[in-house]
Amino acid sequence: MKKKVVLKDIAKEVGVSIATVSYVLSNGKDGRIGKEVTAKIKKVAKELDYQPNLIAKSLKSGKTNTIGLIVTDLSNPFYAHIARIIEDEVTQLGYTLMVSSSDEKAEKSWNLIKFLMHRQVDGFIIVPTAESEDQIEHLKEKKIPFVLIDRYFPEIPSHHVVVDNYTSAYKVVENLIQTGNTKIGILTQGNSLSHMKERTRGAIAAMEKHHLTINPTWLKEINFDSVEEDIAKGIEDLLTGDDPVTAIFFASNSLAIPGIKKVNHLGLKVPTDITIASFDQGEAFDLYYSPITYVHQPLSDLGKEAVHILTTEIASPGSGYQQVNLNAKMVVKESSRKDLIF
Amino acid sequence: MKKKVVLKDIAKEVGVSIATVSYVLSNGKDGRIGKEVTAKIKKVAKELDYQPNLIAKSLKSGKTNTIGLIVTDLSNPFYAHIARIIEDEVTQLGYTLMVSSSDEKAEKSWNLIKFLMHRQVDGFIIVPTAESEDQIEHLKEKKIPFVLIDRYFPEIPSHHVVVDNYTSAYKVVENLIQTGNTKIGILTQGNSLSHMKERTRGAIAAMEKHHLTINPTWLKEINFDSVEEDIAKGIEDLLTGDDPVTAIFFASNSLAIPGIKKVNHLGLKVPTDITIASFDQGEAFDLYYSPITYVHQPLSDLGKEAVHILTTEIASPGSGYQQVNLNAKMVVKESSRKDLIF
């Protein structure tokens, strides 16, 4: 196993000092070092196939050019998509991405944050979990640059990039109402988090605006740890209770997919038997026999904004918090068009 | 901005040497250092909220405890899922994952590999792109541990973990035949790669085995850069040509999703008008009105095996190549059951 080629090897080979080699190889602009020496160093570096050790450079500079991304679950297409966009952005800026999943668990999230801090990442992009306020505060104390996405903590000033959950939910539910529904079930998850609070608030506001009486049993909070069961039970409840609903609003894609599956199993036809709408996009939505009406989040803008804010913060820390609220687009398809039935 | 706490700070505070502090804090087993000193060092470390600098440790040890994962596209649910599994595995082993997407481009892949090598990753897990043989050879030359997944290069001995593409494709197509199809279209992509070669070979073998004449126009290779268009055109061709097919086998999920969309657009009913089967799982498959028959790849085993092989190689290099062939499971649903129609 031949050893790795380092600056010293080149220096020895060329017959100059390590400092000179370093200067030539890293400092783009030639000129300080003689033409011949410069050429020779570059030639030998290539011959020896010199590969710079970025770890050493990082130790010296205190910057690793890596950024940590913490999502709740990389296998969720929604977050995978965001991760991909962020990956492209940071790669273009010369950074490397370290990706991890917190599974909506504060403890996991905390471990990941500590671990990545020890690895000296230059900054974080985080989808915060419930009960992780202290972690965010900790990052602030330590002056580690970070940007929250998807959700944030209103009481903790920080950079964040989210979509206008309230308005989007409002619009979707209003759409449901306008197509003839007066009883609407709402499935949510992780209600202590800002995004869900807003979606719920928006949905309810739409119903109130249209003078609908809201039966509290129409609101179903799904537990992260028992999604399938909770959803199955929740939907059965909604449809067979004393006051059955005619429509269901899924507050996220991870609710909608198993939810629709359940609707299928019950043998219900969409939108005839039940009207459906969801937050988030998903490849399954379009393929469904009755394409699903959904809120399309601008993931590309979200990812790019987050990276932009983060890298700006890294470059010049402490110049005020950027708090971005992106508009989402409602895509109305057949699943919510009860009005189409004749 | 208060400086980061380093060993020296603790040493000064406690009144001992840096070496002692290092020893106490990193070497789990106490005993060599006095009880009191040990206790005091630990106490001060906690008070000062000491965070070890893993970069420095890496420089010293030559190990970074990071592994690089290169997939073709992290936003593809299939690869996202694999990434998630690998993430969990390596995290458990104390490693951090750096994830990147090559977009099936050898050049991108090469840049990523170089970049991650400079970052001194301890090893790679790679979904190799076409024309990237030299990159693999390069890793071998440099003695960087790596494991190929999903595909590999038969002519280059290396660790790899793949599924039995030939047999799986054979079985699915045979299923299509057994349910009454004699003319079957096959959509593939990236045919120079081992996995696609095998799938194509398997599909054709099944047809030959059943004495079907294969019309070469039934084989459509889809270009990575024009998936939508190629698929739309390919499917129209298959269905409206001189010798129209009654079934289509999609050799991957990224072919099936847009393919099924096209079938929908054409207003064709599955499985009445056209019978369908696909490689790879996808959440859309189950939700489809006529659930799709597919080859379920054991992603969990695949990811775990890859990590296991890689970490073993890192720990003790050069002890023979592990080449794993996993069995995939055929899941027969309604989309391929032409026999169900009456």
Next chain:
DNA sequence: TTGAAAGCGCTACCAT
């Protein structure tokens, strides 16, 4: 134009 040397934070060998 070039190089010596210090130092980034940590570990580990060898003394004491």
Next chain:
DNA sequence: ATGGTAGCGCTTTCAA
């Protein structure tokens, strides 16, 4: 039981 010191690979200041 403790600590001095060298060194991982690189950059950068200051001198020559």
